[in-house]
Each structure stands twice: as C-alpha cells, then as structure tokens.
Amino acid sequence: MTGPSRHFVLAAGGTGGHLTPAFALAHALERRGHHVALITDKRGAAIPGKPDFLTAHVLPAGRFGKNPLHWFKGVAAVLEGRRMALRLFESFQPTAVVGFGGYPALPALLAARAAGIASVIHEQNAVLGRVNRLLAGRVDAIATAYPEVERLKPSWAEKVHLVGNPVRPQVLSLREEPFPAFTQDGLLRVLVTGGSQGARVLSEIVPDGLAMLQPALRSRLQVTQQCRAEDLEAVRQRYANHGIPAELGTYFDDMAGRLADAHLFIGRAGASTIAELTAVGRPAILVPLPIATDDHQAANTREIVKAGGARAIRQHKFTAKELAKQIQAMAQHPETLATAAHAAWNCGRPKAAEDLADLVESFGGAPIQDVIRVGRTAPAASGATASAGTARMEGDETVFGPLAQHLAQFAGGRS
The missing domain is CATH 3.40.50.2000 (Glycogen Phosphorylase B;)
Known part of the structure; x- marks a missing residue:
C-alpha cells in the first residue's frame, strides 16, 4: 500500500489482448490496497482469468463498420454507455479511468472527461489503435508498450510514458x-x-x-x-x-x-x-x-x-x-x-504492471513516479489532475463531433 485507498476504473474490449494487461494492472492496484472495477462487453465479463475481486460492468459501446448507415446505431450505443458510465462514476467515485483499447473503452473515457476524472490510455501495440487514437488528445496520460509507436502525434509527447505490456504472473x-x-x-x-x-x-x-x-x-x-x-x-x-x-x-x-x-x-x-x-x-x-x-x-x-x-x-x-x-x-x-x-x-519490461500502476496511482496523489518515459520530463501529477478537474460537463453533440469526423477513417479497423 503506497497511500490512502482509492478507486480506479479499467475499461477494455473483450479480447485477451486488451484484457490481459488490464487484469495485470488490477492485481497491482489491488495489492496496493485500492478498489478496482472493470467496464467491458459481454465477452470480457465472461473471459477466463478475470480476477475474482474485479467486478465487471457491461456497458453498450457500439461498433462502427464500413456502412455509414450503421453509424447512427453505433453512436446511440456509445451515448448510452457514456450515460451509464457517468452513473457508475457517481457511486464509485474513481480517481482515474484507464482505457486499454477496444470499443468498451470509448464511452467510459468520454464519461471520465465529462465528469472531470483523470484518464489514462494504455496501447499494447506499436501502432496506436483507433479508439486510443481518437481519445489520445483528450486523456491525461498515454502509456505505451514500445519505445516507438506509430500514429502518436508529437504534440502528445509530454504525456507519453513507456511502461511495457504487462504479462501473466505465471x-x-x-x-x-x-x-x-x-x-x-x-x-x-x-x-x-x-x-x-x-x-x-x-x-x-x-x-x-x-x-x-x-x-x-x-x-x-x-x-x-x-x-x-x-x-x-x-x-x-x-x-x-x-x-x-x-x-x-x-x-x-x-x-x-x-x-x-x-x-x-x-x-x-x-x-x-x-x-x-x-x-x-x-x-x-x-x-x-x-x-x-x-x-x-x-x-x-x-x-x-x-x-x-x-x-x-x-x-x-x-x-x-x-x-x-x-x-x-x-x-x-x-x-x-x-x-x-x-x-x-x-527487450522485456518485467515491471510493466508496476510501472503502469505507479503512473495511474499518481493521479490524485503524489507526483508522477519514476516511470521510464518517451519524450521530455514528466510534469507534476497535480498539473495533469488539475487539467482533468477543470473539464466541464459536455453535451453529447460536443463530445461526438470529433467521433463523427473520424468514423470513416477508423471504420473496419482494429479498435
């Protein structure tokens, strides 16, 4: 335990690639005395390996295929998921929300921004996935698994942290x-x-x-x-x-x-x-x-x-x-x-789960820990937290304007 007990929400798509690092982070945070909840889809809630202490909340997230006629249904599902996430946040009071990619991360992180809650995304691959790409400019920190990640804009360098990709304890x-x-x-x-x-x-x-x-x-x-x-x-x-x-x-x-x-x-x-x-x-x-x-x-x-x-x-x-x-x-x-x-x-990064936990734990607490970084020296966590704290409740049309602009680009690709 590194400080007072806090609450964290993890959001990930229902595949092993998204959930394995999420589960590793959940274990690391739980060992430090924190409470952790998971937002995912039906597949993720039932996937083997989910920690017993980790309560899963299934939220609608929507999917966006190549047919624009289906986008309205996808946006409606994301809106509903965002509203449900906001209700969860009111009762759970998370210090930060951490997204691991996949469609279920989208409404959870949009809700975190609207509620003024600190947000972090973790990218497992060497190319930023489309959901993470959509959200990267809005979150407080970006954790990466590789020193070189494509689709990361230079303007985001201040908030990029190289932590690695957590693996199973065994x-x-x-x-x-x-x-x-x-x-x-x-x-x-x-x-x-x-x-x-x-x-x-x-x-x-x-x-x-x-x-x-x-x-x-x-x-x-x-x-x-x-x-x-x-x-x-x-x-x-x-x-x-x-x-x-x-x-x-x-x-x-x-x-x-x-x-x-x-x-x-x-x-x-x-x-x-x-x-x-x-x-x-x-x-x-x-x-x-x-x-x-x-x-x-x-x-x-x-x-x-x-x-x-x-x-x-x-x-x-x-x-x-x-x-x-x-x-x-x-x-x-x-x-x-x-x-x-x-x-x-x-090439291994065996401390990935602990380094990611340090980064996540830094929001709402002590300054950012000594995490290996890509880019310049990390600003104090208080600055990032203040930025998140000043976020205003946004109308759905404001939140989803950029989403509509990017649908054509991301449709049919990896989430």
Whole structure:
C-alpha cells in the first residue's frame, strides 16, 4: 500500500489482448490496497482469468463498420454507455479511468472527461489503435508498450510514458529461469501457436518447413503445435508422413510451461505474444498477420528483430524453404540460439504492471513516479489532475463531433 485507498476504473474490449494487461494492472492496484472495477462487453465479463475481486460492468459501446448507415446505431450505443458510465462514476467515485483499447473503452473515457476524472490510455501495440487514437488528445496520460509507436502525434509527447505490456504472473515468474539447455546433440523443442484459434498458414507451412531441415537437426526435433480443430488431423498426418514427433492440440492449459521448455517459438506477432517472449527470453520466428489494421503486427516485431531476438517473415514470403533456412541459421549452433534468447530477454519490461500502476496511482496523489518515459520530463501529477478537474460537463453533440469526423477513417479497423 503506497497511500490512502482509492478507486480506479479499467475499461477494455473483450479480447485477451486488451484484457490481459488490464487484469495485470488490477492485481497491482489491488495489492496496493485500492478498489478496482472493470467496464467491458459481454465477452470480457465472461473471459477466463478475470480476477475474482474485479467486478465487471457491461456497458453498450457500439461498433462502427464500413456502412455509414450503421453509424447512427453505433453512436446511440456509445451515448448510452457514456450515460451509464457517468452513473457508475457517481457511486464509485474513481480517481482515474484507464482505457486499454477496444470499443468498451470509448464511452467510459468520454464519461471520465465529462465528469472531470483523470484518464489514462494504455496501447499494447506499436501502432496506436483507433479508439486510443481518437481519445489520445483528450486523456491525461498515454502509456505505451514500445519505445516507438506509430500514429502518436508529437504534440502528445509530454504525456507519453513507456511502461511495457504487462504479462501473466505465471509467465513473468519464468524470467529468472535460465534458457533450457540446448546442446549439439540434444532435443530442439519448437513451440508453434497462431493465437487462440491457431493459424492455418502455420499448419500448412511449418510441418513441411521442419521436414526440410538438415538431417542432423531434423532428427532432434520435438514439436508442440496449436491448430484449428478442423486442421488437426491433416497436420497430424503431415508430421507422421515426415516422421517428426509432434504434440498437437487446439488449446493448451499449460502454455506458460510449454513456453518455459521451448528453444524456439514460431507464430504470430500479437502484442501479448511479443510481451511474453521478451519476458521469458525466447527466440522466435514471427509471421505477422497480414490483415492486421495498420500492419500493427509487423510494427510489433521491430524492436525484438532489431535486437537480434527474433526473425520476421512476411506471410507472402513464408514458405517451407524460407522457414527451414531461418531455423537452420538460428539453431545450427547452440550458442546462436542462446544469444538470440538473451537478446529477446533484454527487450522485456518485467515491471510493466508496476510501472503502469505507479503512473495511474499518481493521479490524485503524489507526483508522477519514476516511470521510464518517451519524450521530455514528466510534469507534476497535480498539473495533469488539475487539467482533468477543470473539464466541464459536455453535451453529447460536443463530445461526438470529433467521433463523427473520424468514423470513416477508423471504420473496419482494429479498435
């Protein structure tokens, strides 16, 4: 406990990418003696891993597709969500509201501005998401996971804080464990995942790519791969035809343990994936999702690739031959793989949850803590809080003027 108990509201979309860092922050604030509530959608309220102490409030948020005829319905839902959030704030009296992206964060943060409550957004990716982009000019602080984030305006530099992307405690606990022993004649354990649903391109390419490795390396393979249910038998047959031992599944409960044992990861480049790889220190071959809005998965790979902890292959170049070539280069010598693992580890930000809690806790309390920053020296929290405190109650037409202007730009993209 670092001071008097206060109340905080976290707002996030109903996906793991948005909610994992929100849950990590909730744990950090709860350990400090604060009370925390969550605003999300129906998916988020039911998602596994939500802390028992964290009460979830489901608010309408609206979605904005490419058809302008649907925007009015989306705006109406955001307006209703904003009104419900204001009623929640009247009873809960939060010191600050923290948004993690996704549509449910929008009405909560608009309500915070209208009520004069300090607001913070956290961006998990290396490109500012569209909801965070819409709100960035209105909030008191912007927390980032990467030192370079696209779509951040220079005029926002004073309120940008580099904290990292919080990861699950069971993954973070592996950070001080050594990289698993990998010798010239020992097993090469490869972990392959494509997100919660798996990725078909990985199912099609990875088995054949592994089969193209030189015999001395191929004979030592031990593979764990997550697949789509409909791809499972076909992938199992591919590995059997190649004589490569592989454990396949649509979901693994002990993913942290499997990551701990892995010598090499092959998969997508989502924010949570990169955060976990760098927290533990695992070398990777990353295949960014090509349809990701603003190509944000490719942007996510920049830091770890530049450091030497991973190699990125664009999906249109992701062939069995190219995969085999990259694995051979990384794993031909034990020291090469160990060096890449250490480079990935150096990119990790294990104090992300605590640094984000320091930043959030600074509003309404002591001056901003010593958080790693991007940009110039942080102003005292009292100044930011005063700015939030002087915000006036705004009419819906004032709040949603900028929203209408940006709908066409953001429609159909990542929230």
